[in-house]
Amino acid sequence: MKKAAGVSRKVRASFATGRCVRGTYVPSDQATEITRSESFTRPSRVLARFSVDRSLENKNSMLHGFSFRLGSADQRSELFTQNAPVYFARTVDQMFAYLQAHFARPDGKPDVEKINSFSAAHPExxxxxxxxxxxxxxxxxxxxxxxxxxxxxxxNAKGETRFIKFKIAPVGQQAIEPKVKIRVKPAELLHEDLESRIAAREIRFSVMALLDRPGDPVMDVTVRWPDEDGREAARLGTIVITGVEANHACDDAGFNPATLADGIGCPPDEMFAARRATYALSQKRRC
Incomplete structure (x- = not known):
């Protein structure tokens, strides 16, 4: 990933540029119906990181990332979310092949023929x-x-289990997408905008759980659930961002997605299994 993205050993392999923030989490009355996890059913402090990552497919595109930690002690959960509801690879082997296809040629330019050939063979x-x-x-x-x-x-507390997907929706902030595709705003401007908004007032997000239906694909992270935008969702709670934190606090946190309090289990897909094993390794190599 670092070779394909052209980043150094000392930074994250993806979403390398970020801003650490702090806040609080307030659960909703619906939370206990979905999970018994105390990280989602009890109020807590929040440590979070907003970040950016340029797309390998389009250098003028930029993913926004939002990692956050809820709960405390052994009742802690850490999640990573992004502004796209799907991932770019279904399996580890596919991800490795995708990254290899995006390695630059000896002259430093992308191998367009190799990329196009791989994409045609793996449209997902x-x-x-x-x-x-x-x-x-x-x-x-x-x-x-x-x-x-x-x-x-x-x-949940009754022992009932179902699959959910997390959706983090802004509250009270203008959420209008550009009508035309324009050059992406540089990371520095995004960070400055974030800091100015926090200085003016707190920033709120609703933590939503999209609820599964029979037959939903739970093993393939390159596809969405059918009618995902319009289906039933439960509001687990609200994240309130109240201040900016020193970036080293988030670097120390790691935000390993395998850190999940009882009541939220590890996803069964292959990509999650790979992520839970590599986050700690990635953090160690950055030291």
Whole structure:
């Protein structure tokens, strides 16, 4: 990933540029119906990181990322969400082949023929880039809607388990996508915008759980659930961003997606299994 993205050893392999923030989480009355996880059913402090990552498919596109930690001690959950509801690879082997296809030639330029050949053979790897192309990023982190691409098994106090997908929706912020595709706003401007908004007033996000239906694909992170935008969702709570935190606080946190409090289980797909194993390794190599 670092070779394909052209970043150094000391930074993250993806979403390398970010801003650390702090806040609080307030659960809703619906939360206990979905999960018994205390990280989602009890108030807590929040440590979060907004970040950007340029798309390998289109250098003028930029993914927005939102990582956050809820709960405390052994009842802590850490999630990563992004402004695209799908990932760019279904399996680890496919991801590796995708990245190899995007390695630059010896002259430093992309091998367009190799990329096009791979994309034609694996069209599902274009789903993320196609979504971003059709839904240009919002003008601010604060007005961006974020998704978790994995299906998480959630168990409530009655012992009932169903799959959910996380959707983080802005509250009280203008969330209008550009009508025409324009050159993406530089990361520095996004960070400055975020800091000025936090200085003016708190920023709120609704933490939503999209509820599964029979037959929904839970093993393939390159596709969405049918009618995902219009289906039933439960509001688990509200994240309130109140201040800017030193970036090293988020670097130390790691935000490993395998950190999940009882009541939210690990997704069954292959890509999540790979992520949970590599986050700690990535953090160690950045030291």
């Amino acid at each position: 790897t274009l789903n993320q880039a196609n979504y971003i192309a059709a839904h240009p990023p919002a003008e601010s982190f604060a007005s961006t809607t974020y998704w978790g691409v994995h299906a998480f098994p959630a168990t």
